[in-house]
Amino acid sequence: MQIVSSSLNEIGGGLSAGKDEMAWLQTSYLIAEIIVIPLSGWLSRVFSTRWLFTLSAGIFTLMSIACGLAWNIQIMIFFRALQGVAGASMIPLVFTTAFIYYQGKELGLAAAVVSALASLSP
Structure with missing residues (x-):
């Protein structure tokens, strides 16, 4: 379950998005997660666990802010995918x-x- 699930109606209304587009908010995040999780072990060996976690937390925070500032649903889907990564x-x-x-x-x-x-x- 994702935190965005509880706000889908409000997000959809605010961005004038349909149900198909709203489904992509969750799907884009999950697809990014599925791709990156298997790579995280290799990335932590290449860059160090501390460095990768710090970078990931920073990017996740920035993408969370970007999602809040998104001006349309397509941009928000893009930011959600980066947040998933x-x-x-x-x-x-x-x-x-x-x-x-x-x-x-x-x-x-x-x-x-x-x-x-x-x-x-x-």
């Missing part, structure tokens, strides 16, 4: 970081906490 690499990087910094019994707790937070987040 940035958000996709953050998911596995959080798990990677937990597995790097925690060992033994702490690892199980860290994995449980990260998994719980991932399932509760928008």
Whole structure:
């Protein structure tokens, strides 16, 4: 589930978008995620986990702001796709970081906490 789901009616009304176009708001994000998640391990080895996470969080934040400033639905779909690219690499990087910094019994707790937070987040 995505946080944008709760606002689809308001977004569609504000941008005069139809249901097909509104579906692309979610689909563009998910397609970008599906493409980038498998690449995130390789990217973290090439650029470092910290650098990639920082870049991803920055781009995700900028694209969130850009989505709020979008002047039409096509531009918002584009910004959502870029947001999906940035958000996709953050998911596995959080798990990677937990597995790097925690060992033994702490690892199980860290994995449980990260998994719980991932399932509760928008």
